[in-house]
Structures are given as structure tokens and as C-alpha cells.
Amino acid sequence: MFLTIEKLLDPGEVQRLQEIAARVRFVDGKATNPHTTVKQNLQADQSTSDSSEASSIVFQAFRRSREFEDFALPQMIAPPLLTKYGPGQHYGEHIDAGEIIVGNQRIRTDLSCTVFLNDPDSYEGGELESRLGNRTMMYKGQPGDAIVYPSTTYHQVKEVTKGERLVAITFIQSRLPDSLLREILYELGEVYAYEADKLSWENRNRLEFVQQNLKRLWLR
Structure with missing residues (x-):
């Protein structure tokens, strides 16, 4: 990418x-x-x-x-x-x-x-x-x-x-050597930035749950 x-x-x-x-x-x-x-x-x-x-x-x-x-x-x-x-x-x-x-x-x-x-x-x-x-x-x-x-x-x-x-x-x-994993985090971040305000509060929290926990799992 x-x-x-x-x-x-x-x-x-x-x-x-x-x-x-x-x-x-x-x-x-x-x-x-x-x-x-x-x-x-x-x-x-x-x-x-x-x-x-x-x-x-x-x-x-x-x-x-x-x-x-x-x-x-x-x-x-x-x-x-x-x-x-x-x-x-x-x-x-x-x-x-x-x-x-x-x-x-x-x-x-x-x-x-x-x-x-x-x-x-x-x-x-x-x-x-x-x-x-x-x-x-x-x-x-x-x-x-x-x-x-x-x-x-x-x-x-x-x-x-x-x-x-x-x-x-x-x-x-x-901090994340794997290019595919970097791309996944980047795309999730872009979706959150552009779409989060259009989501229900519950779904916004679910999206952020995925995004932030992938960071915890992958980042060094």
C-alpha cells in the first residue's frame, strides 16, 4: 500500500x-x-x-x-x-x-x-x-x-x-512490521474517522473496540 x-x-x-x-x-x-x-x-x-x-x-x-x-x-x-x-x-x-x-x-x-x-x-x-x-x-x-x-x-x-x-x-x-496488518489498522482508522459520526453510539463503540484492541494485540 x-x-x-x-x-x-x-x-x-x-x-x-x-x-x-x-x-x-x-x-x-x-x-x-x-x-x-x-x-x-x-x-x-x-x-x-x-x-x-x-x-x-x-x-x-x-x-x-x-x-x-x-x-x-x-x-x-x-x-x-x-x-x-x-x-x-x-x-x-x-x-x-x-x-x-x-x-x-x-x-x-x-x-x-x-x-x-x-x-x-x-x-x-x-x-x-x-x-x-x-x-x-x-x-x-x-x-x-x-x-x-x-x-x-x-x-x-x-x-x-x-x-x-x-x-x-x-x-x-x-511499530508494526507486517504490511498487511498495518494496512488493516490504517483502513479501520480511516473508516472510523469518516464514518463514526454516522453510526449509532453502540456500533461506534464496537468499531472502536475492534480498532483499539487490534492495536493492543499487534503494536510493539
């Missing part, structure tokens, strides 16, 4: 991240995946204060997003990382690593997330393409929009042919 979040970032945050991206030092994207043969992009040098500020801006946006919290049930979020693609750069089809190491912590990658930071009309190509069975889905969001998807998904970033693609990426360890 995929989730698109419109306007995860507000315009001021997008502008600030664009300003940081204009001056931060970028390094070869293989710095965090030296053995890959399909990754051709640039990422912000994580040792700089500018990179830390950018990471904090995106992280705080996640924390205030009820939609993200309900969908991902995050236990840990890797520091979001500014990433860019210029003409000729791309990231070939892959699935994300099962875990990443951040400092002394190991983060299991249940979910991946891309946050779009510049106007999609300012560059050509650069679509995030995900493979679902024999179908592919393409994403190219507006500045501040995000997409969250299972890290087990085959996906790629298509070659940028003109302009520059600027995004922030991160990985999430969920």
Missing part, C-alpha cells in the same frame, strides 16, 4: 530546504551504498550543519503529520537526506536494504519515503517508478508533497534529461 501526502511541508519549509540545497556540499550518492552499480546521483554531505538542519525540518514535518503517523506507525525514522539528480543521472531498479545503520542504531527499513522539493515542471524525467506485479506506477510530486511506500517494492528513479530533481529521502522502522 502506498500513501501520498500532499503538502507535508509548508511553502516556507520548502523554500528553506531549497536555500540549503543551493549551498550545501553534495557528494557522490554511492557514499551510502558503495557496492551499487545502478545509483548515479548526489546527496548532501551528512557531516555538515546545513544537512542537519535540512534533516530536522523534514523530520519535524513527519512528526506533526497525523496522516503519516497513522499510516507508518513509526518507531524510528532515519535522518532525512537531501538528494539531487542532474542530467544523465538516475537510480536503476532496486529494492532498499533491509536495514541501515545510523550511529549506533540499526533501523529496519519497513517503509521508504520521498519528499519532493522542487517544481516538477523545472526538470524532465526523474519520475519515481514503482513496480507492482506487471504494472508500473509513476510519481512526480509538487514541492512539499511526499510518498510513502513499502521498502520491499521494486522501484527506480528514471533518468533526468533536463534540469535538476531535488528530493529528501528517508526510511522508517514501523
Whole structure:
């Protein structure tokens, strides 16, 4: 299951991240995946204060997003990382690593997330393409929009042919590793949010009984 979040970032945050991206030092994207043969992009040098500020801006946006919290049930979020693609750069089809190491912590990658930071009309190509069975889905969001998807998904970033693609990426360890169980809780939550006021008080309580006790049973 995929989730698109419109306007995860507000315009001021997008502008600030664009300003940081204009001056931060970028390094070869293989710095965090030296053995890959399909990754051709640039990422912000994580040792700089500018990179830390950018990471904090995106992280705080996640924390205030009820939609993200309900969908991902995050236990840990890797520091979001500014990433860019210029003409000729791309990231070939892959699935994300099962875990990443951040400092002394190991983060299991249940979910991946891309946050779009510049106007999609300012560059050509650069679509995030995900493979679902024999179908592919393409994403190219507006500045501040995000997409969250299972890290087990085959996906790629298509070659940028003109302009520059600027995004922030991160990985999430969920309190509920099983993607089907996460989807069940998310759908129950959506039904409760949209339909509870239309139900009798008795049935509303019964729906909440199911929802809350599944959380007790499954969440860690």
C-alpha cells in the first residue's frame, strides 16, 4: 500500500530546504551504498550543519503529520537526506536494504519515503517508478508533497534529461512490521474517522473496540 501526502511541508519549509540545497556540499550518492552499480546521483554531505538542519525540518514535518503517523506507525525514522539528480543521472531498479545503520542504531527499513522539493515542471524525467506485479506506477510530486511506500517494492528513479530533481529521502522502522496488518489498522482508522459520526453510539463503540484492541494485540 502506498500513501501520498500532499503538502507535508509548508511553502516556507520548502523554500528553506531549497536555500540549503543551493549551498550545501553534495557528494557522490554511492557514499551510502558503495557496492551499487545502478545509483548515479548526489546527496548532501551528512557531516555538515546545513544537512542537519535540512534533516530536522523534514523530520519535524513527519512528526506533526497525523496522516503519516497513522499510516507508518513509526518507531524510528532515519535522518532525512537531501538528494539531487542532474542530467544523465538516475537510480536503476532496486529494492532498499533491509536495514541501515545510523550511529549506533540499526533501523529496519519497513517503509521508504520521498519528499519532493522542487517544481516538477523545472526538470524532465526523474519520475519515481514503482513496480507492482506487471504494472508500473509513476510519481512526480509538487514541492512539499511526499510518498510513502513499502521498502520491499521494486522501484527506480528514471533518468533526468533536463534540469535538476531535488528530493529528501528517508526510511522508517514501523511499530508494526507486517504490511498487511498495518494496512488493516490504517483502513479501520480511516473508516472510523469518516464514518463514526454516522453510526449509532453502540456500533461506534464496537468499531472502536475492534480498532483499539487490534492495536493492543499487534503494536510493539
